[in-house]
Amino acid sequence: MTGPTAPRGLKVFNGQTAPDVKPVDWLVEKFLARGAGTLLFGQPGVSKTVHAAHLVACLVTGQPFAHLKTVRRGLRVLYLDFDGSWEWNHELFTAAFRGLGVEGLPESFVYYSPNTEECTVQGQEVGLQTLESLGPDLEATVKALRVDVVMCDSLGQMMVGDTNSGQDVALALRLGLNPARKAGAAVLVIDHATKSAAGGFGVPTPMGSQQKRAWARVSVALEREEGEEGHVTRWSVDKSNTAPFEAFLTRTTFTNDGEALHTVELEFIGEAGPRTSFKDRPDRGTETQQSILDALQDGPLQRGKLGRGGTFDRALLTLEQAGQVVRLGRGLYGLPDAETIPPPHQPLGNGGVVEVVTRSVNGEELGAW
Template structure:
């Protein structure tokens, strides 16, 4: 048993002995600072890794990121990839560097993944290390390679503890990543957002313990939004210990050759303004539904002719289709229920095998899940009323099965 050490006074200073204050060195203004931690989080599908790959390329190339100023000299970046491997992600990084005018992977980009064989040391026999045990190794790498920025992608995959347990999250961050901060690097942690804020229901927050926000000097949220009918990404400061940047919009551009991603770059689209709240989104959805119904009054139309663009319009169309107010016809046409052809599906028992089409009255439709009555058959989730005729001799327009 270790004997308790003697208490000793803390090393303190006062106004007479205080050291000179060092200016904050921003790698990206108001976003990434040397010696500080930053949290970047967002919902699945918001392309956090692609945005981060573009950010890395900008920093290595010494170029601005979006409209934010970066260090004029090229930086050295250590990317800790616990979500994927080089086999899966090399194409993304190559495309991002190509987007800033760099062909191939530059020497200033340093990559590590426990899922990549070349990053493992078989002689050590230690297996996969958790973040909590990697702090000294990460710090030594920062010192040996003069690393400016360490990226942790993602926290949930790196730490062995419970991401909902505040004490375990705090220990993982302090033991695993604070040594890199002390060694002089900025640290960026990629994380997931809670699902409760999806679709504009509320302001997003990081998933799990809020100790992540407490650890970070700056916390930034990525959200998918619509701008001029196109999907864009909102960047907004969730928390900051300094003057935050104003929310702004960006759009990723992917250039492919066949199935291969060739170039990844990003457009800055300007300031984003206030966040659209859920009530306003509902109003936009209802307006889109009215536009669809009005457009179909004169007859069926293909999707491109309905007039609206973007996810809100597509969701409104799907809602109307599910409710039976709009039906999907052949060849990609959409129409109102009365536009649907009055036909019966193959193999429907029809007695004599003859169907007489009723021209005097439009087809009527039963709502979804209604129990079919006599003469009602089902085709593509739409119930159609047909009139069964007595066997008669018809010389033309005879349909048989």
């Protein structure tokens, strides 16, 4: 059902001959779609591969991912591990499946790594194969194994070109990964974020050329945040060609069996709310001063228990000069009204021992405490 074709021209259609629009086939709603590219990026230490392993387990077992709607039937997932090898990561994937109640690795999870000997072909060094040349083999694998999702971890390890060059990145994505999209698979690229937004100071962006964002239909940022009960992970849409999901928080729990990783579980906590911008945050000195005052609410503490570093030194000096903190002697600090100091040689709340010290105010000694 097409319109007229000019000699040697483009095959076009108009309003009368246009085909019916096919709905987007979401494998994970507003995040991962069949035939489309998704970019998942984050800072070092945010555990991108751990979160990807949990996502793999959800897709293969047909279980929900966080609170987003996920197809209930199990999918076939191909994991392209360009960063690691099976020796390093098999324990992680096993733990992710165990976290969803599945013992062992299902057959519908398939794995490839140029760094794993079993993935070589007749002893040839497949690791020398570049992402740019991977397209035909990847397309054939997707078709032969009926792969639904291809995960690439990470992009820069297999590129022969420069990751900062828009032309090189666009070429690698088109030649290396687009054939899998054309074959009907959703393609998820795991990548690194720039360090400029580390610690919550700004909005993270993918490292290198922004052609990666241009290629992806959906781009999602992972950020580590401090929650009420420890570290949590913020998931937020960086870019989307459709209605994006609202930013949300998850918590990852690891369970060990001796020295071996046994179980990985991911818990959806709730919506993340607006990100605190750099201008909204108090300066580090003010934050450090407040943390010192909070720590001393329960009684005097040794300097080493309060903190260290240049910012801490300046914050403590500022509090001393303002009279908000007093030095009780030999590195022991407390609040001005700290009259609850234990008698000599009695244990503090932190297990320390108080020695006899001399307290003074405005240079006048008040005697031993």
